[in-house]
Amino acid sequence: MNASNATEARALPTTMRAGRILAPNRVDVATVPLPVVGPDDVLVRVARAGICGTDIHILEGDYELARFPLIPGHEFAGTIVAVGANVRLHGVGDRVTADPNLPCGRCPECQRGAVNQCHDLAVVGVSRDGAFAEYVAVPERVVVDIGDLSFAEGAMVEPVACVAWGLKRLRLEPGSRALLFGAGPMGCQLVQALKGAGASAVVVVDVAPSRLAMARRLGADLALLPDELPAARDLAPLGFELVVDATGVPAVIEGALAHARPGGTLWVFGVAPGDARVKFSPYEMFRRDLSIVGSFAINQTVPAAVSMVRSGAIDVAPLVSHVLDIERFEEGLEIALHDPDRMKVQFSFGEDGA
Numbered sequence: 001m002n003a004s005n006a007t008e009a010r011a012l013p014t015t016m017r018a019g020r021i022l023a024p025n026r027v028d029v030a031t032v033p034l035p036v037v038g039p040d041d042v043l044v045r046v047a048r049a050g051i052c053g054t055d056i057h058i059l060e061g062d063y064e065l066a067r068f069p070l071i072p073g074h075e076f077a078g079t080i081v082a083v084g085a086n087v088r089l090h091g092v093g094d095r096v097t098a099d100p101n102l103p104c105g106r107c108p109e110c111q112r113g114a115v116n117q118c119h120d121l122a123v124v125g126v127s128r129d130g131a132f133a134e135y136v137a138v139p140e141r142v143v144v145d146i147g148d149l150s151f152a153e154g155a156m157v158e159p160v161a162c163v164a165w166g167l168k169r170l171r172l173e174p175g176s177r178a179l180l181f182g183a184g185p186m187g188c189q190l191v192q193a194l195k196g197a198g199a200s201a202v203v204v205v206d207v208a209p210s211r212l213a214m215a216r217r218l219g220a221d222l223a224l225l226p227d228e229l230p231a232a233r234d235l236a237p238l239g240f241e242l243v244v245d246a247t248g249v250p251a252v253i254e255g256a257l258a259h260a261r262p263g264g265t266l267w268v269f270g271v272a273p274g275d276a277r278v279k280f281s282p283y284e285m286f287r288r289d290l291s292i293v294g295s296f297a298i299n300q301t302v303p304a305a306v307s308m309v310r311s312g313a314i315d316v317a318p319l320v321s322h323v324l325d326i327e328r329f330e331e332g333l334e335i336a337l338h339d340p341d342r343m344k345v346q347f348s349f350g351e352d353g354a
């Protein structure tokens with residue numbers, strides 16, 4: 001940590017380029033003022049920022065925490081270029097990422113340590129401006145050093161931290177066989193996380209052959225198209241101890257429980273639309289000792305995520321399929337929305353992000 005007395009490394013511009021969502025399904029790239037840096041904040045020059053499924057929900061006007069107009073972007077990495085007067089542990093030049101979730105610290109959920117359930121949760125890139133811009137300001141308390149990780153990897157720490165929080169919620173039974181729906185960027189992180197956490201086999205299902213190939217490369221024992229699913233029965237004739245949804249598709253979630261072994265668990269990881277409903281048989285839940293575990297966002301798991309990426313426990317570099325300059329903001333969103341083969345789409349900003 002190179003805590004510096006200087007508040008700025010060099011003269012900063014007064015304006016920056018930013019991708020914005022003005023209202024649902026209305027976007028632009030504009031020149032806007034630099035964010036205000038409060039006394040407890042650091043200003044980060046963004047090198048890379050990734051598009052997440054949440055950004056797509058925000059774009060489509062389907063995310064309750066979102067406020068418009070908004071500069072989205074909550075998965076990012078970059079370099080600190082200025083610090084507020086009260087900042088002590090970070091300095092100009094530090095290579096960092098951040099936990100985008102800003103819990104209030106005072107409500108009953110925060111007081112019991114469930115900061116992701118905060119009653120007054122602010123989220124960088126969701127309820128306040130985020131990192132699809134050349135600069136983003138965040139409180140020092142959520143900043144985490146990325147050391148020698150590349151910025152591309154650093155911008156993947158946030159999703160890995162969501163996986164890490166889910167793993168803590170899940171308390172995986174060692175030797176479990178897992179059936180995982182969805183081989184996108186999250187699914188391909190989950191494959192690695194589950195194998196590392198003691199799963200004896202992970203079977204992945206997706207509709208995109210290119211994604212299945214990536215899941216195989218990153219450790220999936222079987223990677224199947226939906227109509228090939230019966231082949232998974234050889235691996236787990238009595239059903240799977242763990243079934244994971246990383247698609248957020250209600251029909252997939254509804255069908256998933258049928259693959260669980262008695263005593264098994266369904267982990268709801270994907271983000272379904274807020275108004276979606278699925279049908280389960282309560283009798284089946286009762287009769288077969290089934291459990292459902294949800295996990296939302298991050299609860300103090302960003303440092304663990306940095307360790308997991310640095311150690312190679314979760315290899316994220318192959319998951320970045322597209323890197324676009326922020327001027328191509330709309331095109332990046334289009335790729336994230338419509339290209340079935342895309343994995344993580346990241347925006348870059350100047351030389352650092354190249």
Ligand SMILES: [Zn+2]
Pocket residue numbers: 052053054074075158159
């Ligand atoms: Zn995200």
Ligand SMILES: [Zn+2]
Pocket residue numbers: 103104105106107108109110111117118119120121
């Ligand atoms: Zn709170």
